[in-house]
Amino acid sequence: MDKDWKIQQPDGTLTVRTCGWSPPGDHPVGCGMKLHIKDGRLxxxxxxxxxxxxxxxxxxxxxxLPEYVHHPQRIIYPMKRVGKKGEDKWQRISWDEAMDIICDKIRYFTDNYGAESIVVFGGTGREACLYYYPLAFSSIGTPNCCYPLSGWSCYGPRCSITDYILGAGYPEIDFAGYYPDRYDNPNYKLPEYVVIWGKNPLMSNPDGFYGHSIIDMMKRGTKIICVDPRIHWLGTRAEHVLQLRPGSDTALALGLLNVIINEDLYDHDFVENWTYGFEELKERVQEYPPEKVAEITWVPKEQIIEVARIIGTAKPCPIQWGLAVDENPNGVQLGHAILALIAITGNLDVPGGITIGPPAALMGKWRMETRSQLPDELWAKRIGAEEWPALSTAMATTHPDETLDTLETGKPYKLRMGWFNSSNFISATCSAQPDRWYRALQSLEFNVVQDTFMTPTAMAFADIFLPLPTFAEHDGVVLTHFGRNAIFMGAMNKAFEVGECKSDIEVCIELGKRLHPEHWPWDTAEEFFDDQLKPEFGFDFNDLREKGVFQPSYEYKKYEKGLLRFDGEPGFNTVTGMVELCSTLFEAWGEDPLPYYKEPHYSPYSTPELFKEYPFILTTGARTFTSFHSEHRQVPSLREITPDPIVEINPEAAEKLGIKDGDWVYLENMFGKCKQKAKLTKTIDSKVVHASHGWWYPEKPAEEPSLFGVWESNINTLIPHKHIGKLGFGAPFKSLICKVYKAED
Amino acid sequence: MSQYGLLIDYEYCTGCHSCEVSCKNEKKLAHGVYGIKLSEIGPFEITPGNWEWNYIPSPTKLCDLCADRIEKGEKPACVLHCLGLAMDYGPVEELAKKMAAKGKKMVMFVP
Structure with a gap:
């Protein structure tokens, strides 16, 4: 790329090259763009x-982005609440005053109740994911850093499972992202098939994977298999769609393993040399013959067998696993079974297969290491860590469900101060039963919110609002998969300023220097990034700006070369040194060491009586092009494309209920109720509905009780608290039951 | 001089709306006014498992094939930003050859 990343045009326009991250949100995808600035405006x-x-x-x-950046409702100065909580009364203050107030409060709660009385909440995907951990551990000094989503049901389970089964970072399909010459690189091999499981990467760009790489590969000849309860657009271009019943995924994975093992389609060399527990797995999958799996999953037996044969014989045939693995109380077993499928078919760490990164790198590593700055006795107070070792070993956070319990009960101690970093979780994003969280969070005495807009969460709780700059307004480094498989790294360049906003790392540094200066030797964000980059790559932040993008290349079959284990021996960085088809750690934590299928908590089979009253299976959370979770609702051009929350219903089912396309309907179950707009489509089974998440209405009244209409279309109110797997992971966001009826109001 | 056109490969148009929005940016168009607009056909099932679902963006009379950008050596805004890389720009004779070479789900517009 051109060395000049900042160009002054003859007409006075400034053009700045950058790689995007957030805010506004997306995962660390790092797309390349040019920002044009004139007279201080994007x-x-x-x-x-x-x-x-x-x-x-x-x-x-x-x-x-210009509509977002210069939006009249954006908050661009630090604000102090001057009314009661929930009233839209604010006063602009300086950063110094905001920091003075915050530091006084932190010192007060720390001195009187212990630092553990402060909890930092983080959201999904935004750049804050790298910084809210150090904000808690290193700047504030509390062990309680919380991702509030029940069962940690986003990315964390997949990362933890991979850590325990493969001893590695995030497994991603090989889309030749490591190489400047991409698909033409001589070391690369195009996948024959890609299996996309519970995921729509075209819209979600998951964790930094560039979604439309799938299209690039299809044009070159890759065929697609989708595993999804919905036939989405990509499904109509796929060779197969295994349209399964929501929540039955693990049975399907075990059925595929059954066929591949019994028909001897697995990679004997890999299985013999690099796996542990194959015989036990072989015995287990005998419980899942295709005819039984077909009954459980609603996927025809013949299709299960045909797809299993493809996965067993196509080379390479990587499987891209999605959020459906995390949002499932049986998801640990699903993730384990999918990793087993990838491993025994010889698709692990090979060209065009599944690539694996280190467990952490760069800022991803630093964020985890900052926890060692806390004394052991304080670290031991982390909420839910002792009760849920399978979660707390891999994740540095609290247990999310236990955190809600602590807020409600004051046990084992009372939480008194909250810090919400890029998290609007009373909207239907990263919490189950957000209405219950909303009530529980009232007990906090003082709250700080960092965001770009006054969200429902900020309006309800903030005492101090700290404005975040968009990615166009601050310096940063974007690395895919948060460093757990950094396929490439890009420079995020500050192009201009709006108001007085400070980025996550700037706030961490400023607060840290006041409260714990020993951990914060850097004066600027640039100095911090220099220190992150130089030891590993030998270049600094300015060099990265000039490169634009850095692709580190990739070494395949690292397990043969002693490149995965800390001791330098061949093998995997697990307890047995092998891919653990039978998990020593799961067993140690009281779980079955082998994958098994468990019926969802609520389903036509586990709760047949309830299903008569709530006769639809409810799945939620599919992505759109126009929003990132609860973001972007106030951007006119995007709202024009996606004006309303959509629930997808099969036309036959809708007709019986007198529901027409475009009708507003209520979705209701034992836990809650919300209103969405019906879209009739045959791409969904007549017994299943799919509802949208992340909806609130920036155009509706800000103050309590409306809070921008946050409760009207809030699908997460239908998702129960603490219905999670045995190891503490996975909540049923994609497999509940509900009824649907036309809204007459 | 050749007539120029826009080629759309609707096998790979994923319905992302980037053409619409980048065109609005380029031409500074008001809400509800389009230089190119996406239409959707389907989804419907022809035979079990055989679905038809296409997005096709159609240019309007506001489209001048980004004459200003072409003059600067750049691609038209819609062609550059298309996430599926499913759009092409060029002389109609060349585009017709590309259509024939691919042989399915291609459409050419001469706005």
């Missing part, structure tokens, strides 16, 4: 054709 955003991954392409969320 006037246009264009894709950067030189970027090796995005190649000029850009989605509508970045194309509309």
């Amino acid at each position: 006037v246009k955003v264009e894709g950067d054709p030189e970027h090796p991954i995005s190649q000029g392409r850009l989605c509508v969320r970045c194309l509309t």
